Amino acid sequence: MPRRWIAHLDMDAFYASVELLRYPELAGQPVVIGGGRRHQPSTLPDGTRRFATLAGYAGRGVVTTATYAARDYGVHSGMGLMKAALRAPAAILLPTDFERYRHYSRAFKTAVAEVAPVIEDRGIDEIYIDLSDVPGAQDAVGHDPTGGVRAVAQEIRNNVRRATGLTCSVGVTPNKLLSKIASELDKPDGLTVLTEAEIPARIWPLPVRRINGIGPKAGARLLGLGIHTIGELAARERAFLVEQFGRAYGRWLHDAAHGHDDRPVQTRGEPVSMSRETTFDRDLHAVRDRAELSRIFSELAAQVATDLQRRGYAGRTIGIKLRFEDFKTVTRDLTLPQAVSDAAAIRHAAGQCLKRVDLSRRLRLLGVRAGSLVRL
DNA sequence: TCTGGGGTCCTAGGACCC
């Protein structure tokens, strides 16, 4: 019987690496991607480029990606740029250029598909690949039964490098859960192949947070129970975890810790929702900043409409998201008799939602969303 | 120097219908 071999491929510091292709003089330097458009590099008459540094940054942006040199200063993605500036003031700051990243994203996925076509998209810089039926993947090399699949994975990595000039890290195991963990074991530019038999030695010593699906909340609760590593989680009774975390999540935790996961690689999914949101430069008040808020609100509705139309969808549920100055977040939504995709209808429905919110506190974020999508 | 923007999935309560 053929073995199931699933790969997880993760591009190394993707946005930053794409920027290094265009600005090779920054290789090896601490570079941070994030923030708005206000820190575009400029070219001097002699052709040399001038870059903004973190030191001068003022605003509410966060780090989207940091190069490995920047990570050495303790800068990581999700960190506020103001905080990052304290840790690495001399680091270069570049604005995000999603157009460019999407282009490289398509290029690396095409390069993978030339070798192995069964691919599940997991965002702009990572994918799962089912290698089980790729020619050669089931072959042993000498006495190594994983030799064939290792060669296939290496070929994928070579093809990505050839097509994009970028490196990636790959984990190959019997399932998605383990492959996701494995791809991080030898980063950057690494390849890790793991069998079931290696779970105790390679997976169990890792912290529970490495499991995709254990986030800050569950991680903290597990820590409170004295469970730090995946091995310690695996050692707990299923019944205990169900008692602590509920039926569904408790069972899932137990399975995950033992490396059990039979989810298939899903090649194509319909979108569930489309949304646009924005955090203001300063907190806005519903009454005092009424005109500005109204303008932003209409703009978000128009952007959602454009996104829907461009991709050929309409939404039957229109919703809004508000974040107040104290970071409390509320949502309201409204299901319409018919799906809509035009800016006026979305704006109107979103306006109905807004009437159901107490607007006495100042706002830092506003968002508009379309859900219950139908294909046009 | 608090905390972006785009998503998915799950839960839970209430309305409503059979």
Add this chain to the structure above:
DNA sequence: TCTGGGGTCCTAGGACCC
């Protein structure tokens, strides 16, 4: 008028991920 159980839809919030 009271008592049921089951199913589906809608809404709100929250955890998590990239």
